[in-house]
Amino acid sequence: MTAIDDSTKPSGLSRQGSKGGRRKPAPSPWRAKKIQSDKNPGGLASLNGKWGYLFTAPFFVMFLIFGLAPIVYSTVIAFFNWDPIGDIEFIGLKNFEDLLADERFWLALGNTMEIWVLATFPALIGSIGLAAILRNKFLRGATAWRTVLLVPNITSVIAVAIVFGQLFGRDFGMINNVIELFGFPRVDFIEDSFASHVAIATMITWRWMGYNALIFLASMLAIPDELYESASLDGASAWQQFRYVTLPGLRNTITFVLIVGTIGGLQVFAEPLTLGGGLSGGSSRQFSTLTLFLYEQAFASYQWGYAAAVGILITFIVLIVSAINFAITRRLADENTR
Amino acid sequence: MAKFFAKKRVLAATSALALLSVLSIGIEPARSADAPVKITVWSFGDVIQRDLVRQYQALHPNVTIEYTKYNLDDVNGTKLITQCSAYKLTKKLGGPDIVAVEVAYSGKWRATPSCFQDLRKMATSDTNVAAGVKAGLSGSDLKADYLPWRWEQGVGYDDSVIGIPTDVGGLEVAYRSDLFKAAGLPSERVAVGKLWPTWDKFIETGKKYVAKLTAAQKKKNFAFIDDAGSIYTAMLNQGTAKYYENNGTDAGKLVYKTNPAIKKAWDATVKAMDSGISSKTAQFTADWPVGMNNGKFAVILSPAWMTEYIKAQAPTTKGKWDIAEIPVGGGNQGGTQLTIPAGSVYKQEAYDFMTWYLAPAQQLQMFKKFGLFPSTLASYKDPAVADFKDPFFNNAPVGKIYGDGMLKLKPIFEGTCQRAIDMAFGAGLGRVQAKKQTSAASWTATLAALSKDKCLTSGN
Numbered sequence: 001m002t003a004i005d006d007s008t009k010p011s012g013l014s015r016q017g018s019k020g021g022r023r024k025p026a027p028s029p030w031r032a033k034k035i036q037s038d039k040n041p042g043g044l045a046s047l048n049g050k051w052g053y054l055f056t057a058p059f060f061v062m063f064l065i066f067g068l069a070p071i072v073y074s075t076v077i078a079f080f081n082w083d084p085i086g087d088i089e090f091i092g093l094k095n096f097e098d099l100l101a102d103e104r105f106w107l108a109l110g111n112t113m114e115i116w117v118l119a120t121f122p123a124l125i126g127s128i129g130l131a132a133i134l135r136n137k138f139l140r141g142a143t144a145w146r147t148v149l150l151v152p153n154i155t156s157v158i159a160v161a162i163v164f165g166q167l168f169g170r171d172f173g174m175i176n177n178v179i180e181l182f183g184f185p186r187v188d189f190i191e192d193s194f195a196s197h198v199a200i201a202t203m204i205t206w207r208w209m210g211y212n213a214l215i216f217l218a219s220m221l222a223i224p225d226e227l228y229e230s231a232s233l234d235g236a237s238a239w240q241q242f243r244y245v246t247l248p249g250l251r252n253t254i255t256f257v258l259i260v261g262t263i264g265g266l267q268v269f270a271e272p273l274t275l276g277g278g279l280s281g282g283s284s285r286q287f288s289t290l291t292l293f294l295y296e297q298a299f300a301s302y303q304w305g306y307a308a309a310v311g312i313l314i315t316f317i318v319l320i321v322s323a324i325n326f327a328i329t330r331r332l333a334d335e336n337t338r
Numbered sequence: 339m340a341k342f343f344a345k346k347r348v349l350a351a352t353s354a355l356a357l358l359s360v361l362s363i364g365i366e367p368a369r370s371a372d373a374p375v376k377i378t379v380w381s382f383g384d385v386i387q388r389d390l391v392r393q394y395q396a397l398h399p400n401v402t403i404e405y406t407k408y409n410l411d412d413v414n415g416t417k418l419i420t421q422c423s424a425y426k427l428t429k430k431l432g433g434p435d436i437v438a439v440e441v442a443y444s445g446k447w448r449a450t451p452s453c454f455q456d457l458r459k460m461a462t463s464d465t466n467v468a469a470g471v472k473a474g475l476s477g478s479d480l481k482a483d484y485l486p487w488r489w490e491q492g493v494g495y496d497d498s499v500i501g502i503p504t505d506v507g508g509l510e511v512a513y514r515s516d517l518f519k520a521a522g523l524p525s526e527r528v529a530v531g532k533l534w535p536t537w538d539k540f541i542e543t544g545k546k547y548v549a550k551l552t553a554a555q556k557k558k559n560f561a562f563i564d565d566a567g568s569i570y571t572a573m574l575n576q577g578t579a580k581y582y583e584n585n586g587t588d589a590g591k592l593v594y595k596t597n598p599a600i601k602k603a604w605d606a607t608v609k610a611m612d613s614g615i616s617s618k619t620a621q622f623t624a625d626w627p628v629g630m631n632n633g634k635f636a637v638i639l640s641p642a643w644m645t646e647y648i649k650a651q652a653p654t655t656k657g658k659w660d661i662a663e664i665p666v667g668g669g670n671q672g673g674t675q676l677t678i679p680a681g682s683v684y685k686q687e688a689y690d691f692m693t694w695y696l697a698p699a700q701q702l703q704m705f706k707k708f709g710l711f712p713s714t715l716a717s718y719k720d721p722a723v724a725d726f727k728d729p730f731f732n733n734a735p736v737g738k739i740y741g742d743g744m745l746k747l748k749p750i751f752e753g754t755c756q757r758a759i760d761m762a763f764g765a766g767l768g769r770v771q772a773k774k775q776t777s778a779a780s781w782t783a784t785l786a787a788l789s790k791d792k793c794l795t796s797g798n
Contacts, residue, residue: 081796084423085450098792165624171559171617172628191772276623280761283768284775299415301758301793302446 074308082305084298095309105310107285108293109317111197115272115289116265118201119208124257127209128250131216132242146217149210160203161274168199190276193286200287203271208264212257219253220246255329259322266318267291290314372400375687379405379436380413384643384708385504385674386438390700394691397469401687414443415757418679422453425681433681435688439501441491441673442760445582445752447501449589451494455678458499460689471694477502483698488713490749492675495590501675502696505710507641508740509572509669512648515660515732517636521550527734531663537573537606540665544615547636559617564626564635566607566616567767571760572639573603575670575750581760582753590753592794595785604763608770608777618771627651639664641671642711642740649730661734668746673713711740718745755793762788 078096081089099105134145152160167174168189176186189199223246231241269291272281279296281288288296290310298307379386386405395401408417421433439447447453457477464473477499481489484503492501511534515525523546524530534540544562551560563569574580577599582590594600610616617635619625629635630652640648640661648659676692678685694700701712705723717723718741726737753759766784769775775783788794 083796084419085426085446085453102790104787162624169623169625169628171619171625171634173624188772191768191774276620278761278764280765283765283772285765297792299419300761301755301791302419303792303796306792 074311077305078308078312080305081303082308083302084304086302091305095306096313099306099309099313104285104288104293105290105313108281108288108290111193111281111285111287112266112268112289114194115197115200115204115268115287116262118197119204119265119268120258120261122201123205123209123212124254124261126205127212127257128216128254130209130213131220132246134213134217135220146214149213151210152207153211155207157207157270158274160207161271164199164203164206165275190282191286193282193284196275196282196287200268200271200275204265204268208261212261215257216250216253219250223249251329255326258325258329262322262325263318266314266321269295290317374400374402375684376402376404377436377684377688377691378434379403379438380408380417380434381405381438382408382410382413382440384646384710385676387704387708389707390695390703394694398465401691403691410440413437414440418447418453421679421681422450425453425679431681431683434679435682435684436692437677437679438504438674439492439677441507441675441752443757444491444501444675445756446754447677448491448494448752449754451496451498451500453680454494454498454500455680455682455685455689456494456498456500457502457678457689460678460685462693463686463690465690466694469694469697470699471690471697475693480693483715484713485715485744485747487670487747487749488673491673491752492677495584495587501677502692503713504674504676504696505643505701505704506713506740506744507643507670507672508711508744509575509639509641509671510664510739510743511662512638512640512645512659512731513662514633514636514655514658516658517633518547521547521636523547525660527660527662527732527739530660534665537569537665538609540569541606541610541613541615544610544637545613548613548615556614558634559619560634561617562615562635563610563637563639564617564619564629565621566610566618566771567764568621568639569610570603570607570763570767571671572664572669573606573666574599575747576666576668578748578750580750580752581756582751584751590751592753594759594788600763601781604767604781605777607767611767611771616771631655639669639671642709642736643672645728645731645736646709656730657732659730660732661728661736661739663739664743668743670744670747711744755791758791758793759788762791 079090079092081087081091081094130149133139134142134149139145168176170176170186170188170190173189175189180186187195189195227245227249228241231245236244268289272287272289272292273279273295275287276282279292279300281292281296291314294307294310294314297303297310386407391403391405395403418437418439421437424430425433457480460476462471462473462475467473480502481499485506488503488506492499492503494500511530513530515527515530518530519525523543524533533543547562548556579593579597579599581592581594581597581600583593583597585591617629619629619634625634630638630648631654638644638648645661649656676696678688678692682688696714698712698714698716701710701714702717702720702722704710705712705717705726709728712718712723723737723741726735727733728736762784766780769780769783770777774780
């Protein structure tokens, strides 16, 4: 429907065409089709609504089975003492009460937030920077570069973990060799709490920065060239153009990337699992994240009800953090455009 | 209106069809002896060997064995749990016919034997008589063929038989004879074994070794043993009770706070850590194989299956390694049983394959080809095992050293939450090693954490 409505407005092309005189624009093909379908109420078009349901059905069927059903199931079992292969007993809200009093949960929440901050904000700046470089008209082999950016994203997390495990090794890792070269003491990237968060954040950043850069690039390319032209006519420097033209144009994209990043970042799992230390996330749980804690409760302690309660709390935490993100980025963007 | 009813009729027909197809899965089809059978096996590591599977398929052209090698934690910690959970909810047959269960996970499985077919109620058919497996053997009949403590690891706490043992882990000391010599220690394996009749003497030897290391080496954590934490597991497995005592119930009695063996193993491990003999290189991390190659550590407490791993990771150190007896004598780490999940469709065929695959003749083949130690008693008298020498380990009589150690062990009652408790104590020792906590503080913190762990408090 929207396409048909659009055709009634003057498009850019028809405006150009009418430059010479005030000729009536030729009817667009969309318009012609609409007239035809009005005359012909039978056929495919008359079924438009119903066929739409059929074509979108695979997604909804999949969502029902793999999305909604597990959500309902885990919501139900969160109120039980639920051993997957043993006894099941209804215990009401006890799982939630215990969880809020469980210091392991709060520790995991703190770790997750710290990793999320470390992985999100430097990567956000980095990916906007990368996108700005890729937008450069004089860059050769732009398509090749864009493809390269996606490679980390399609590499298996386990493979990434093995390679980073070598890089971050305490005694023979390359990063520590460099650190030592500059005269600093070697860092234990597994036992040290903050260092382990940096290691995990690096893996996440490496994985997602290129992907986000492509999203930012698409958004940048949608900013009309005229804005840049008039900005440079007004004497704006490259930095000022970036600051006052590009960044405000990316407002929605930044919000989108941040929220998607929040949803993913608060569920970080494979990286801390493969960093070493097993399901508990290190000897003092220094890199135990919320999802790793959930997994540990479900599959090492066989507490599916408790694990489900963790899952439900993660959902609420993601909602809250996303809402805060949304509010902050909105406000920042508004200030930008002012 | 007519259209509405037509729609309804279609709906009814489809739902009836769907219901039928669901029901039909539950009906076991009658099979003739030669009907094609596909046995699905969930495995990990080296448990299932392609060579032997091919041999079995050649003997039984109608049988296909489809085995998948998973990550150990995926198959034992996750997949088998969801599988059994689904089976208990739906009672629907399907899924794997054989699953390999590792001893670190078996505490929970032995407490939940309903997830498995009780092998006491199975009997071998006559299909493998020509290959040396008699017909009519139940799980109980097979017991006498296997190492008693290994057999026990596959017995449910209600005395049902849920698994048959594959190879044996065993545990002895793999050491670098060249580095021992350089440090002025005896390097011949009998003399080395005599250095450490006890764990205390083992630590003393380590101190002497470390004293000869240079300052530059020590800075890079060069030391005596790869990870002192492995002493804890080794010592506990030399006893008869760990975190639980067998009190005749499924759950057993939790004794981790009072069992003196645990505090003793903890204290010895802390002593080893404090004396600086540990290179603090956790096994199976990135730094570990590097250390095997560059001499970062001179000693690994090595189960029999790990010798193959060392060979693969450090081929250039061939001949420099040797095997000596473990302190106190006898040790175990790892070990797997083959089980038949209760939801299996082809239980008889799976049982026939399993009993053939784990019979002495086949276990001997696996030892010769892949270095996996047999769990069958008869194999230890076989010259191929008893006289086996490994050139990688300086021609050490690997067969005799490991064989003698394995015959010394006794069964241990694992208990439902063994894995969670193991993880807690492991983390506690890790904190001491990383100097985050003193031994006493870490011990208290470990016990406190365990007393709140839901696996222990929920009574499952």
